[in-house]
Amino acid sequence: MxxxxxxxxxxxxxxxxxxxxxxxxxxxxxxxxxxxxxxxxxGNAGVLSESSVLVMNNPVLLRKLPGLLRNQSTGLRYNPLFVLKRLPWVLKFLSYCTKSHAKHAAKALRALQVLSLGHHKAWINEANVTHLLRYAGWMKLFRTQKGFDGFAAEIEAMQETGVKFTIYEREQIRQLEPGLEPIYEKAVLMDETCGVSSPAxxxxxxxxxxxxxxxxxxxxxxxxxxxxxxxxxxxxxxxxxxxxxxxxxxxxxxxxxxxxxxxxxxLGWERGYHMHLEPGDVPQLGRAAYDVEGGFAIAPMRQGVRITSGVEFEHRDAPPNYTQIRKAVAEARKIHKMKGEIDAEPWMGRRPTLIxxxxxxxxxxxxxxxxxxxxxxxxxxxxxxxxxxxxxxxxxxxxxxxxxxxxxxxxxxx
Ligand SMILES: Cc1cc2nc3c(=O)[nH]c(=O)nc-3n(C[C@H](O)[C@H](O)[C@H](O)COP(=O)(O)OP(=O)(O)OC[C@H]3O[C@@H](n4cnc5c(N)ncnc54)[C@H](O)[C@@H]3O)c2cc1C
Known part of the structure; x- marks a missing residue:
């Protein structure tokens, strides 16, 4: 019963x-x-991932920490006062930056994502909204070879968990996404990842x-x-x-x-923002992409081209700070031609994250x-x-x- x-x-x-x-x-x-x-x-980027297996608190984060402390990265910003207040949580979060945890978490994340994607596809069919589903993969973009080399840990985690991916060179990227400015040295396409054009x-x-x-x-x-x-x-x-x-x-x-x-x-929270821009007069993107060195995602959505920011460590209920998303939008304009901003104000969300x-x-x-x-x-x-x-x-x-x-x-x- x-x-x-x-x-x-x-x-x-x-x-x-x-x-x-x-x-x-x-x-x-x-x-x-x-x-x-x-x-x-x-307001998320709409990625239905089966390939996001490397947790953010992995050993590479510790190596990047001195640079991140300058608080200028579009990918990660923080309010120093908030971090001080939440220091016990932050230190516990950082204590998981080990190889063994990365391996354990990769297996657990992969299993849950693979299980989920199958059910999303079934429910999307059942709900008659297949027009929202995109099968084109999800792409990480690298402006420099150095940036791509920094991705080695994620490639290793994907290989170990059976994620299917393809590495693209400069000319192949241009052919795959002709709407992107040809500035990328390398791209990694997670072939089996899907996406939706409107999470709402x-x-x-x-x-x-x-x-x-x-x-x-x-x-x-x-x-x-x-x-x-x-x-x-x-x-x-x-x-x-x-x-x-x-x-x-x-x-x-x-x-x-x-x-x-x-x-x-x-439980903590990693705040993030988005802004929609009117599509420009160039070929539209076929999938969501993440500019790793630029620290933002760009996704073709039903509401417009959605630019999402990286992480902001700040109190869940503190007023929004648009510095990061403004910077992300400015960076995104350099790689894909877009027209005016659609939203009156950027949107803000809080990713719920355990240590x-x-x-x-x-x-x-x-x-x-x-x-x-x-x-x-x-x-x-x-x-x-x-x-x-x-x-x-x-x-x-x-x-x-x-x-x-x-x-x-x-x-x-x-
Ligand atoms: C910029 C950004 C990009 C992202 N991109 C992706 C992506 O591409 N792919 C992906 O998989 N994930 C992405 N995420 C993460 C994803 O959006 C979150 O993990 C997910 O939305 C969390 O969902 P949730 O249901 O747990 O929380 P929420 O969506 O926040 O839902 C919680 C709900 O609980 C309700 N609630 C809370 N307390 C109470 C109460 N006391 N009484 C009644 N109601 C209450 C709230 O009103 C809210 O509706 C992104 C996140 C951000 C911020």
Whole structure:
């Protein structure tokens, strides 16, 4: 018999969990204080990756640290005061910059991404939005041989985990992407990675499928979780409801929710921005690409050409600082001709990141019927369906489709 389940948080991670639980026969209520899919999941680069296997906190980051401390990189900026305040978190994050963790995490990320991509494709078909799906791969661009040489660790991680990729030389890049200025020495195309031209429309399509099959979406701010015997009372701005089971998928706000029940989850956030520009009178890009030395991504989207910035270490709730995205847009204009800015203001999102850069997907250690599904860092769109499958199989007492141990909450002293 189906259980009565609440999913807190309607980003792509919560939406996929709600949809999958419902398809498994449960009665699911998805609760979000906003329209689902309008926070971090709204503005990403749309990459459905099966190839992003090297965590950011890998040994190369330690080597780059002295340069990054100058705080001039478009790829990574920080507020020194915030970093000082969050120093324990930052030091723990850096403590994972080891070869052995990079190997462990690469395997875990790859498994979750491969599992997810298959389910995204199936749901995209089922939701009748195949026009959003792009099969053209995802490309990393290098302006110099030195930049490409710095990518060796990622190439090694991809090789070790079976990612299919192709290295392109200058002339091949020009033929593949004639709309790019011919400034790139090398490119790496992750051949089997896919993309979507509107992450928001994808979330909307999944929500529509969920509602059409009887799912409930409640617009409310969840303010408390009280264990019952059995189940949980979910208190929110519109009242309170009791559920058999609860899935916490509140993205960068998940640690706040977990704290209500006494959990101390080492969740941080890496802020990022985007801006849309009108396409120029040049061939449009066939896929999303990341200019590694420029520190920005560029993606052809239904809303325009989307430029996304790298990482900003700053408090989740601090006012936006547009320095980084302005610099990214200026850099992007040098490599691809575009017209005016479409958005009145840049958009900002917060990538939810745990200290080891792996998500938590599994049971809350001290509460039966409470499930955590968050911390998907730069890869929430890519890893949401697989995470949903893991949670559903655990709730149903089945065997998870992949080894779920790397994502357990109790790998930390929560
Ligand atoms: C610039 C940028 C580019 C990116 N590019 C990619 C990419 O190309 N591919 C990829 O895979 N990933 C990408 N990411 C990462 C990806 O966007 C995130 O990992 C993902 O969106 C996280 O989803 P989420 O559902 O966990 O969080 P969110 O989308 O933030 O959703 C959390 C939801 O919880 C709700 N919520 C929180 N607290 C409460 C509460 N108390 N009550 C009610 N509701 C609550 C919020 O309103 C929100 O809707 C990118 C991120 C950024 C910033």
């Amino acid at each position: 189906g259980k009565n389940i609440a999913v807190i948080g309607g980003g792509i991670v919560g939406v996929c969990s709600a949809l999958d639980l419902q398809q498994a026969g449960h009665h699911v209520t998805l609760i979000d204080r906003k329209q689902p899919g309008r926070e971090t999941s709204y 429309e994808l979330t909307d399509a999944y929500i529509a499928m969920f509602i059409a099959a009887g799912g409930t979406v409640t617009k409310a701010d969840v303010t408390g979780l009280v264990p019952q015997n059995p189940g949980f009372e979910v208190k929110h701005s519109e009242g309170a409801l009791v559920f058999d089971q609860v899935v916490v998928a509140a993205g960068p706000w998940s640690a706040d929710v977990a704290k209500w029940l006494g959990y101390n989850v080492p 080891d850069s792996l998500p938590i997907v599994g049971p809350a250690p001290r509460h039966k019927g409470l499930w955590f599904n968050f911390g998907h860092q730069h890869l929430g769109l890519s890893m949401a369906p697989g995470s949903a499958k893991l949670i559903t199989s655990m709730i149903d007492g089945g065997t998870p489709p992949i080894d779920a141990s790397p994502y357990r909450a109790d790998r930390f002293p929560v």
